[in-house]
Amino acid sequence: MALKAAILPVTPFQQNCTLMWNDETMRGAVSDPGGDLPRIKQAAAEIGVTIEKILLTHGHLDHASAAGDLAKELDVKIEGPHEDDLFLIEALPDQAAKYGFGPVGTFRPDRWLKDGDTVEFAGLTLEVRHCPG
Structure with a gap:
């Protein structure tokens, strides 16, 4: 089992969104989906990754x-x-309008993360390192 990743530049800012997956199960996660949802979903479909x-x-x-x-x-x-x-999350709709990102809905994460936490997906475990600033 190996962790695979694809970098997907998204938004007018071309920031790096990352599609990560377990190469055995083809299940994975998306990190930092700032925009361009059709591009993200198309990449997952082309690779054959189910985002969980x-x-x-x-x-x-x-x-x-x-x-x-x-x-x-x-x-x-x-x-x-x-x-x-x-x-920052609460300000997303205003920021999106200011920078021409189109309409952006609000959300709350299902889980906040802090230093030392772990995140799991597709049988893989990553450790969180809090690096503010």
């Missing part, structure tokens, strides 16, 4: 703005970011 979780490293617009919509579409949970980023 969304992970957020932080709440900036280009990393989190599509997380709520993707979670609803795929019926999956959102884990992260750290609870200190709540104000």
Whole structure:
């Protein structure tokens, strides 16, 4: 079993969204889906990955703005970011309008993450390192 990853530049900012998966089960997670949901879903379909979780490293617009919509579409949970980023998540609709991202819905993560936590998907476990700033 190996962790595989594909980097998907998304949003007008071209930030790195990451599709990660277990190469045996072809189940995985998306980290930082800031936008361009059709691109993310197409990449997962082309590779053959079933997305079972969304992970957020932080709440900036280009990393989190599509997380709520993707979670609803795929019926999956959102884990992260750290609870200190709540104000950023709450500001996503205003930030999206300011930077021309189109309409962005609000969401609350199903689980906040902190240093030392672990996240699991597709039989894989990752450890959280809190790196603010």
